[in-house]
Amino acid sequence: MDTGRGTGTDGRAGAVARGRGRAGEAGGVPTLEDVARAAGVSRATVSRVVNGVRNVDPAIQQAVQRAVAATGYVPNRAARSLVTRRSGAVALVVCGTGSAATGGRDEFAARVFQDPFFGRVVGGVVRGLRPRGVHPVLMFADTGEDRAEVLSYLTRGGADGALLVTTRARDPLPGMLAAAGVPAVLFARPPADVPLDHVDLRHREGGALAARHLLARGCARLAVIGGPADIPASRERVAGFCDAVAAAGGRVRAGTGDFTLDGGEHAMRLLLAEQPDLDGVFAANDLMAQGACLVLREHGRRIPDDVAVIGFDDSSAAAASRPRLTTVRQPVEDMAAEMVRLLLDRVTGITGVTGITGVTGAAAGADPGPAKGAPTGTEPAAVLFAPELVVRDSA
Amino acid sequence: MDTGRGTGTDGRAGAVARGRGRAGEAGGVPTLEDVARAAGVSRATVSRVVNGVRNVDPAIQQAVQRAVAATGYVPNRAARSLVTRRSGAVALVVCGTGSAATGGRDEFAARVFQDPFFGRVVGGVVRGLRPRGVHPVLMFADTGEDRAEVLSYLTRGGADGALLVTTRARDPLPGMLAAAGVPAVLFARPPADVPLDHVDLRHREGGALAARHLLARGCARLAVIGGPADIPASRERVAGFCDAVAAAGGRVRAGTGDFTLDGGEHAMRLLLAEQPDLDGVFAANDLMAQGACLVLREHGRRIPDDVAVIGFDDSSAAAASRPRLTTVRQPVEDMAAEMVRLLLDRVTGITGVTGITGVTGAAAGADPGPAKGAPTGTEPAAVLFAPELVVRDSA
């Protein structure tokens, strides 16, 4: 010790302004030491109060909290991390930007975010994290290099866990994270042999919803426009649709797009050529549904009178198109919030910046949640959400 | 020193496995100490090599680098931050989510990200940061509470600087950051009295571009659909358009939307009622332009033959609409990358996770950039980008 330590109760408030840490002032950030001095207790005690540890005399607790308020003390993340070996941060990893394949300027990584879907996830995550004072570290992971970086970042403790959003079926990252023992929660079901918590939509059910709606409308000559083959969600949507139609004794003509507007247009053109009298179309995402509408109209079909069209996702494009698209909505924001819950459940004690448990008052009132237990022991939790049909003008 | 130091070349690899840090193995993360032992030097020397400090004997440097590779050493962020007082992170703060006003579930904060514009910015930032091994911490800031949290996070050293994306004119956050001395770079010009680095588009020039294109096409009865009054960018676009038309001796009928599709439709309807024979429309963003197209078509106008339409932003909606929208593009990704450059210029030594300067080889080859000097001393730098007319089918 250098500055007047050991002065005990004698070392009054004057000491606060001593040394390099002018507590509470703009000059220097107050430390535990400053608070301890101001409260007339030891650093250890202050630490206990700040971290909400029991076994602290109520009177002293009061005094410390006053001192904390007076000095404007806020825990130093780095120092805390150094000893606890936890960063108090979580990584939000997004795959499927397409940057890997192209790398070009135009086919730029940012494209992901052009898809409102990712935006909704990000929003849901930020919102779910906010009450805990935690902010996500954003990372893209498309190339092998990216993945190595993500893994390294996490294993090094840059973040205590990861929220992973990927649509590709054969993404190696989930396996890598699981193998490395990094706490992670996926948006979408992980590969069969990868034991990771995840949330997902009942995609088949969504497809079935669309089918039943079309059938109920009296549509009899149905077609479906599927998405990329390597996106499981897309295949399930289509399968759910086809199964439901088959169950009703119908048949479905199948086309394929690539989740883009052009893809939808192209597929629709083909479908229309094959079967000019079709009266119902289900596309595995909204953008393709929109493309289908464009082509249908171009061919003089009225929507929904001649042909009814249903999309999937309820992206912003759905409501912004004319006719406004009937679609299957996935509660993306809720799903994202649930991911956060799952991750924070596993990684106990992720508390962000504020981190003054005793002061901020407990663990933030979580919402009821979609009725599902917390992960039992170490077995991966899976929370499945129900799709919802949003009926607008196109069907 | 405790373990056989000073054994020189004699202290071979055996030492690596010593102590609690079984270097390179899954068990424990190797520390500087481990590397030092492996290389037969002191921690200080290893630190120097790792941080690329000169004054290190080439031979020793080699040895250390080998040891680093052998042990799989990676610097501990927390420890480094604790002493350097730098986090090596940057915050990406996004405003304008609208969560403040509504707070509701549907008008959810995530909405921002539904707008592809923000997505492009985020993508550009992530991309610009990546070469430096830095990842952005994502934060929303709409409410006063949010702003306090952002400020606190930054002043506490959660991040060394901020990239701020806000469209609102009277956002208090820039001022708060400037006042607090937090290094920050804005997307869009800050309030007059706030001395902060920023990038922006020459919006007026963009409006003028649209005007000249319409004029050159022979359009004579022009209308403009402006956006929200509190978004300076929107007003400048309109002003640029009107000025250019006026300069050519023309007049412009003015309508107003709110940057939404509905707003565009509504404004267009009004405009059309006022002046049924108009032949050219400029909307301050793509979504409104799209709305205008919808209404025009609804009223039997052919685009671009009867009425030519130009939007602004070149959002994904522009290319996805039919007719494909002619629009004014802002190089958002480049602008975002420039923000990163500006911030990293100011905050010297932001280096992410990897941080092994000596090993990774220099400061990453930055691209030529939009020809603009680095901030001179402490005066705020402003990098303005040129808009570009993207001619498609609507005009």
Add this chain to the structure above:
DNA sequence: TTGAAAGCGCTAACAT
């Protein structure tokens, strides 16, 4: 229940 003391892994003076 509280305090004293020992570090967490790293950088930065200060010696050498």
Add this chain to the structure above:
DNA sequence: ATGTTAGCGCTTTCAA
């Protein structure tokens, strides 16, 4: 040019 030595601010045994 390299090594020694202090801590950075915090949590956490271990005593009292």
